[in-house]
Amino acid sequence: MQFLRRTGLVLLWLAAPLLAFAAANKNDPYLVPLRGAGNIALVAASIMIVILLLRRGRWRTIAGKLLVMFWCLPPVLMSAAHLKYELRKNEVLGASAAEARQLGPHFMVGYSSFPEVARLARLGLIGGIYVTRHNIRGRTVEALRAEIEALQDVRRAAGLPPLVVAADQEGGIVGHLAPPLTKVPALATLAGLAPDEQQAKAEEFGRIHGRELAGLGVNLNLAPVLDLKPPQRRNRLDFHTLIGQRAIATDPSVVSTIASAYVRGLEESGVGATLKHFPGIGRVRTDTHHFSANLDTPVRELETTDWLPFREVLSHSRSALMVGHVTLTAVDPDRATSHSKRVVDGIIRETWGYQGMVMTDDLVMGAIYQNDVCKAVVEAINAGVDMLLVAYDGAQFYRVFACALEGSRQGGLDAAMLHASAARLERGFPTEQARAASGAIHLVETSPSRTGGSPARGETRIRSR
Structure with a gap:
């Protein structure tokens, strides 16, 4: 005893x-x-x-x-x-109408409480919402559809643009609304088929996702994954990225073929695609859900391998581009791509000429959140990122938005970048209104970038019409 x-x-x-x-x-x-x-x-x-x-x-x-x-x-x-x-929540909710108009459109938030997110939508403190498994668990599709419609009604009543409504339906192991939506196989299952079959099947998968998501009120799918499949097994501690199961193939041309067809099918229903996770995590062994990660591959090599699918699919679609929390050491060894001006403004905007929507991966991931998240938020906006995602834990929105609010009040935000981003968002929202005003993306000749050096002979730029 x-x-x-x-x-x-x-x-x-x-x-x-x-x-x-x-x-x-x-x-x-x-x-x-x-x-x-x-x-x-x-x-x-x-x-x-x-x-x-x-x-x-x-x-x-x-x-x-x-x-x-x-x-x-x-x-x-x-x-x-x-x-x-x-106190932080009250500070954010007390932001002026001018501050909300300036910063709100750049934030997408996951949520658990409808009254809380409805208040954020009405005040203009967010530009989008992210729906996932806990929003549908134990509920019917009709109930979630009515909830999304109610949020869009709140926006209309407040005289604000429609919300971007995003979901994460890749197929395979990532299908956060399936069930009750259809569980579609991973695009990787198509890699062994003949090219014609690859395209037909991928387009069919895209149509299934597009039709069901559009019926729900979702207008942006956080798919497809364009990272190249890693040739070797990743870190044993990788419990969440699992890119080996999510990536389509090791061959860039196969990835481009399948992803392009999938995006076509998705866009037929008016649902936008999101290409992820630039600059690519197939070569990275660290799980950015928890730790910082470096991509040490030279840019010249990435341009001829990992980045080919991104440029190919962007050139034939209205897709958004998601930037991950991987540090591209050859370009900016001091910060992750998600808040690197050298990468976002230098490579994506200037060298590639892409003027569509760029969004971050979830800012609640450890690679960002466990470091100086306020610095990352300000740098991301100043880099030309259009949408900052707070998905896994929506309660962190108040912390993240407070960072932007403080940066704005202290004069730390680039007004020119905010203005350019606002213009991109206005013409790039994957809604009925925006689709009528926006066109496809096409390739034009490039010019030397601001970040130094001239592009290689025959290099092209990607621009929105």
Whole structure:
């Protein structure tokens, strides 16, 4: 019995700092499972343990007093974290109409609470929403469709442009709305077919996704994946990127053929495609959901391999381009592509001439969020990124938007970049209104880029009509 009591006491000493840490960081994305009922359970457990320690007379000794104080910390730290969150939220919700008009269109947010996201939509603090499995779990397609329509009604009533409504339906292991939507095989399953069959099947997959997403009210699909399939197994700790299962093929021409056909099928229903994850993560072994990652391949080699599918599909579609949180060390060794002006403005805009919508991968991913997220947000906007995605944990929107708000108020945002981005978004939203005003993308001759050097002979640029 004495041994059990001592063991229990040791466990209490070990558990106290862990729970205190969890309480102080209750709003961290890694602790999403503790939100709501988990937070209540943590506070209730702390209070019960304090009462138990007091009844056992632990307060009489110095060590006992310290232990009781440790177990008093979780409720206090959780209250402080919640207060900080509410203050930041109120700051964002209190942004002026001018600030909302300037910054709001550049943010896309995932959500769990309809009233909360409806308020953001009405105030113009967001330009898009991201729907995923928790938005459809336990519900009918009709219920989610009505919810999306209601949000678009909120926008119309407020005199604001329609929301971009995005989903993540790649096929295969990534189909966050399937079921109840149709579960389509991965595009990689088509790589072994003859070219004609590849195109026919891929276009069919695109039509299925496009028809069902458009019927739901979704107008942008975060697909297809254009990263080249890695020739070797990735890091054993890669639990989320799993690009080996999501990439189409190792051959750029096969990727281009299949992806182009898929995008055609998708666009037939008025749903836009998103090509991802530039500059490519097939060669990267680190999972950017959790860690920073470097792509050390020379640009000349990437241009003739990994980047061929991106340029080919962009040249024949209205697709958006998603930039990932991989650092292209040959161009900008100090920051990830998602907030690198040398890459976004230098390569994508200037060298390639692409003037469509560029969006970030989820800013809640560890490669960005665990570093200086405020610096990344400001740099992304100044780099010419059009849409900043906050998908996995929508509650982080307030932190991310507050970063942009602070940057704006301190004069840290590039007005010319914001103006150019606003123009791109206005003509590039994949909605009925925007489709009527926007055309396809075509290739034109290039000129030397601002970032130095002349393009190779025969190189082309991609531009929106």
